[in-house]
Amino acid sequence: MENIFQKNQSVFLKEKKNTIQKSIKKKNKSARKHSLESIVQEYESKQKSFNPDKPSPNKFIKNLEIRMRMYYKDLYK
DSSP states (O other): OHHHHHHHHHHHHHHHHHHHHHHHHHHHHHHHHHHHHHHHHHHHHHHHHOOTTSOOOOHHHHHHHHHHHHHHHHHTO
16 A cells, blocks of 8 residues: 555656756746846947957956055065
């Protein structure tokens, strides 16, 4: 008797799992499409404001220089 119950329960769980997976796939497809559209939209808006003749700011190096100055300033007090 338990064996039949366990089989029925496992079949039910498999069916439930399959339906959940299908609904997740549908949601993922729409979410991916929406995120892709937003990325393309952002890229297009930034592409219009990009000027290749203008040098890019090197924020990492500037921050590194500031940190090094502070370090050496504290070191040689």
